[in-house]
Amino acid sequence: MNLPDPVVDVSGAVEVAADVLVIPNRDVGLVPNVGVVLGRDAVLVVDTGLGVANASEVLAFALEVAAGRRVHLTTTHFHPEHAFGASVFPSYVVNRAQAADLSRKGAGYLEMFRGFGGFVADRLADVSVPVPDVVFDGVCELDLGGRAVVLRPTGRGHTLGDQVIEVPDAGVLFTGDLAETGQFAIFPWFPPHDTDVSGVEWISVMDRLIAGSPRVVVPGHGSVGDLAVLQGVRDYLRELRDETWRRRSAMALDEVVAEVRAVLIERYPEWAGREWIERGVGCLCAE
Secondary structure (H helix, E strand, O other): OOOOOOOOOHHHOEEEEOOEEEEOOOOOOOOOOEEEEEOOOEEEEEOOOOHHHHHHHHHHHHHHHHOOOEEEEEOOOOOHHHHOOHHHOOOEEEEHHHHHHHHHHHHHHHHHHHOOOHHHHHHOOOOOOOOOOEEEOOOEEEEOOOOEEEEEEOOOOOOOOOEEEEEOOOOEEEEEEEEEOOEOOOOOOEOOOEOOOOHHHHHHHHHHHHHOOOOEEEEEEOOOEOHHHHHHHHHHHHHHHHHHHOOOOOOOHHHHHHHHHHHHHHHOOOOEOOHHHHHHHHHHHHO
């Protein structure tokens, strides 16, 4: 694969709400939107970028804006571009299901991503699977000093350990790869190695997130938006489910993929990531 260098460019950081910053991914593959949430006493970073060098840039930026305040890290899920720089941070906090994902599947994903070669392999050359410092059950509310931030596991969706980060006083929601803008939903459906993603449960997760009515939605990749980001992903997932299920009992999988892919590309002609349609159909044929 000839992928561009997945560089996190901290110089592009923007404030999306009072004392809530986003380092945007600039539509570069394998670069997530990285969040920095400031409180009076501490700062929370959301996601690291791919590898130690990117994470070190993010940490340096966070330390600069923190101006002496403590810096904590959390990640939206365990995939390498979101979490595989965590070792450089002094405090890494995740939910128990995500910690289990890291332990159970992290090494396999590290090997898979190194197999992409080029810049991706280079950025993962000095990486080991991160180990969280703090693992919590249920919902975790972090007090940053005058600002509470909620780390909320969502249950099975894009992964088993998906976690959204809510900044209630600012109306901001970080979704990780539960939501993207301008892109077909990423289904890590790689049987028999990884079949934890669930299209059916993902739709339920999106319904619950929509019910929370966030004012600002920071997706895993793509442009920051509002509630419409969540609604667009939920509506697409419903279409993917419906188009797949009306064919799956009467057609072979490759035929279902071909027909559903044609329908959805016609409906979303400008969306990126068309390769994920096939993975989504495979997942939903099995559910």
